[in-house]
Amino acid sequence: MNATGRILLVEDHAPSREIMKKALEKVGHTVVDVGSGREAVEQLSGGLEADVVVTDLMMPGMDGMELLKAVKAMDSTLGVILVTGHGTVESAVEAMKGGADDYVQKPVNTVELRRRVEVAIQRRSLMREVAELRVRLDEKYRFGNILGKSKAMQQLFEQLQLVAPTRSSVLITGESGTGKELIANAIHQNSPRHNERFLPVNCAAIPADILESEMFGHEKGSFTGAIGRKIGKFELADRGTLFLDEVGEIPPDIQVKLLRVLEELTFMRVGGGETIRVDVRILAATNASLEQRVSEGKFRSDLYYRLKVVTLHIPPVRERREDIPLLVDHFLAHFKKENARDNLTLSPAAMRCLIAARWEGNVRELRNLMESLVVMATRPVIDVWDLPEEYRQLPPEAAEEVLVTTGPVRTMEQIEREAILRTLQETGGNRTKAAEVLGIGLRTLQRKLKDYGEPGE
Template identity: 50%
Template sequence: MSSEKILIVDDEAGMQRLLARVLERQGYETLTVGSAKEALQLIGSDIFDLVLTDIQMPGMNGLELLREIKAFDPSLPIIVITAYGTVESAVEALRAGAYDYITKPFETDEIKLTVAKAFERERLLAENRYLHEELEEKYRFSGIVGSSQIMADVFDMASSVAVSNASVLITGESGTGKELIARSVHYNSPRKDNPFIVLNCAVYSEGVIESELFGHEKGAFSGAIGTKKGRFELADQGTLFIDEVGEMSPSAQVKLLRVIQEHEFERVGGVRTIKTDVRLVAATNKDLIAEVQAGRFREDLYYRLNVVHLTMPPLRDRREDIEPLVRHFLEKYNAETGKKISEVSPKAMAALVAHEWPGNVRELQNAMERAVVLCRGEIITPNDLPQEARGGDEICFSLPQTGSNLTEILDDLERQLIIQTLRREGASQTRAAESLGIARTTLRYKMEKYGLIEHNE
């Protein structure tokens, strides 16, 4: 049942009763008044989700009431009822901010449908407002995890450039968060209410990138069965983020340069010039200066993109951010999995901080997701981490005494490997077998062979 509260305003008592009966059967709560003056008094002291008002009333009419309500609460939806033949008043009401109008005489189904549509529209608007606020909060610079001085410098420069229309070039290794910073620049800019569109050049072949950037007309090439808008059209008034821009073909580079200079383009196979107003943010993990010197990237395009240069540091250069990131991802994946893991053990945290993280923040995020999924208790231990991130758990071998043949040496080394793997995996044969890359039955056989069963059961 609905819980929305509707105020019905009509000077005819019979119409009040009819409308209230129809709407209450739909589950709405209603309150009826006979004049605009009474309606304004109630709106000032009570909360309503919708107003349904007649236009023709003595004293203050429905149009005047509409304007008074909109001055007080612009977001309150209002539906007006007008007599047949006075549609001009209804049009005036729409211009003044009414959601819709209904003409007398009307069917009760029309009332039900119009009110339901009004509430559905309000629900969607509320969801959009919430999602937009969530996006703004998510990409607020102060909300990005990273308290190191090197990241503080990145945030400071990014927040300064966000308020401008200057092109931004973001460089750094894969997994350092280049797209995160690009989105933050957008959502902290005057363009935040307009689209943020992404194109990853590494995903598309040379012949497809131009179509993705500029769109194409029907029949422009084999397979072009219809007209398609490109990323520049979709991003108009907003931000276009071109990821892996170093992978862009020479032909696409020429066309991109022209759009930056002229603020216009044509779709592939088209002749109509399309104007565009787009803020460009590009990213790459390549050394574009070296690419320019090698003749693979246009120098003039490089300088057009590189108005402001942001460098994302690798995680190994900001190890003080690892622990806050670990706790952030622990909270994130606790929420996603429904688990209640309280902490990361000191030994596991030390291993995480010491690891080189060649995949940077993305690798750390994957490691923490795995750890949360595999953890069976309330504390993440080194056993829950990927093998390469476990730090000081290296396996050390001692060679047997001289005189042993090769078979005896290999058997002794295998026995040591199994013992140390079992110790590291907390005596779990399943995890030890997985770590060694063998079946559990094979591990069991070898444990029996080396007399290790009694020590692990």
């Protein structure tokens, strides 16, 4: 296979630079050459698209090692090959330790240089493919903005797909912070009504005496203070979706009116005699047990049964811990971007603590924690001791099961398997070459192939 790419060549000694440039161009690479580390950084930050940086180690000013660090900080997938002095094994070792992808020794053998460059280009394109595969896998684990790979969430996504396009009312139940409003929004967005309004009404936040007029509107003079006609939420949401949040808090007299809208799609404004017909889809949410409110006589049973025809229940986070790594990664990436903290990562030990934590505030709590961890981070790695104490209480071993059975471990294995098989295909079955491209030992590759049930050579 002949991979050509874009190479940034850095060498202060002009004659050597010319030789290397020619050698690389001759086999089809595009080469941009500069005489110092400083210029190289400027090229890259100026938007130069490169696949590989080939740099001399010993240069005045910014040397090869410093450049290596700067390059990796800008784009960790960019390959760097260091050109080291003749016979200086130490500097070659240092280079590899410093994160170089490869090295060639001076005097540079052009055949050797071309081969190393080709491998680096292939490795980079493979890394990109792996990243893309990962994104595609991620897509499987989301429905709009809702993330979840647990069985419960996957089932919920299936139900959402079925119910969203209909005009059925849906009751969404779940503890605080589990994503009820997010789900309601997703239902609206995936319905034929998505170009019309999605109007949330928080039934617990609005005082009971005002709620009726908020929902249904009122006529001028219908009560003291009704100085003009008011259009209620039901009329405003006509042809769209009305989201009744904390529906259990609706007072009994309004419940009657609500039932009527649900069944006949008509109502009257407060103090009005005109029957108003609307086309509104009703979504409702509650974190209290409606059943219990029915048995206490606080919620009409006919309305309850009318609302719960389609019920979607979102389990609390502690009952779907497989979702935690996904959510943590998602919010970490989100807040890293928002705060321009690209280099921040979370240690595996800290992730284990988070997987095992209580999460009484569910996804909202998780989101808030990730934001504060990113904002408050003083080191590039967020580790166990950076977590507030309550997240370090449970033995992190509780997380092992999640990680081993369903966590990212399995996902990465799948990705690795695909990468290996694809590389083998590209090398025409040449295992030595495939191992080189993948940057793993031949024996490792053979062992993995055996695990996949591929016949030996």
